[in-house]
Amino acid sequence: MPLTSHRHPYLWPETFGDALQATVFSALVWALAATLLYFLAPGLGSFPRVLMFSECVGITMVACVLALRRSQRLARLRPMTRWVVTGLIAIPTGFIAGHQIAFLLLGEPMQMVGNQRISLSPIIFTVLVGGLGLYYYATREQLAKEAAARSEAQRLAIESQLRLLRAQLDPHMLFNTLANLRSLIREDVDRAESMIDQLIVYLRSALAASQTEAVALSREFAQLRAYLDIMSLRMGPRLNFRLDLPAGLADTLVPPMLLQPLVENAIKHGLEPKVGAGSIEVAASLTDSGIEIRVSDSGLGLPADEQGAADIAARPAGTSYGLQHVRDRLHAVYGSAAQLSLERRVPSGVCAVIRIPR
Incomplete structure (x- = not known):
């Protein structure tokens, strides 16, 4: 900022x-x-x-x-x-x-x-x-x-809103991870210890992000990798992931913890209910209008009554905590200049697309 x-x-x-x-x-x-x-x-x-x-x-x-x-x-x-x-x-x-x-x-x-x-x-x-x-x-x-x-006064209100939104997100992720860790301790102590180590790395990164209003995309991707490492330990071979960040966009500033809710949403609603292995790919690219970040998964996909390129603003507010959170963050920082949309993937899966001005 x-x-x-x-x-x-x-x-x-x-x-x-x-x-x-x-x-x-x-x-x-x-x-x-x-x-x-x-x-x-x-x-x-x-x-x-x-x-x-x-x-x-x-x-x-x-x-x-x-x-x-x-x-x-x-x-x-x-x-x-x-x-x-x-x-x-x-x-x-x-x-x-x-x-x-x-x-x-x-x-x-x-x-x-x-x-x-x-x-x-x-x-x-x-x-x-x-x-x-x-x-x-x-x-x-x-x-x-x-x-x-x-x-x-408007700037202070936006900063307060962003702090509130982050405060809502951090416990949400932490409670889910601790619940998963509790189950894993009974099944595999070594994997549980590895998850604790990754959780420490993640929390340190999250603490640093909570003390600033904007972070570089490189830090956002590093924190995302720590989170996905934790989820990989829990899900095993059922989860594969790939992160793609061009060097030219590494220093671009974005709101902290902007992408994690989309990844959480993809795992919770797409990959966990699916039988067999699945994958998540997070890729950033530069476009004529700004920066585009795609969070793609090979999960179950959108429900049958959803449109193929649904605008998140048209979805009910309570449909997904993660999607609603990202929409609120984008609106607070960029106003109408940023967009969040969903696209169907073939043969299955969803791609959440964030478009922000540079």
Whole structure:
């Protein structure tokens, strides 16, 4: 799972692209303000002159706001107080400094608003437009904070759900194995000792997997091999298995203990009830859309009323603990981007197919 980085909203915008976007947006807003001011307050000069003053005021104000937003002293204030202080500094600074810059660019003598007397119209327009702009950015910052809080809460909820699902799976496997071991002790002590050794290896691997949110496919396959070794000791020649993991996919991260429920399901419902030997094959491969993992068995196969490529989502929730568990894990981590389906095998058996994005 990728690590998340925490950005400080009070430093907005943080990148050059964000600053450029804010400047361009401000330029458009102040051009509109210049147009309104030109028609509503005649006597300020030609439209290009009014536009020059308006743009210089707006860009100067934006520069002032960007500088103030990086002040650590302001960052310690409450959000609303921070924006009010920013406005009280940026609006007068933008108005006065912006006018002086416009006079300099136009080659005119520097004065307050371009006339011998002070005009209130530019001042009122500057306060209104600057105040609305700051209110827009304050609202945007608040919405970004709320969205970040919702995202973090959703991430924590998913992590809690995954921990719960793993906690449900571990005892399920352990109880089954201990029940099998109890029967084997009476029949074959040597095989029972070998099973205990394999169980220790498996539990160590499972403990390591329980302490992380994602494991490499190589570790997932190693844990699966330990589990199948245990089942091979119990079932003897009735169980053969093969694991196929390409080297290029060994480091791919997946939810821990994702494949074991499918293997358990194949043994419990496919191979154990079947008379004679059977096999399980787990193979991973890279496809155009992501990674495909197939868990195939030569067991009894799907019931007669099941479709040949049944979508697990369409099956009743209580049909199989293993299938339901995998479906929940995939949904919690990948959402609708991952799929789990069943396919019939000829002449018998089932293939569970997991498709996940890479």
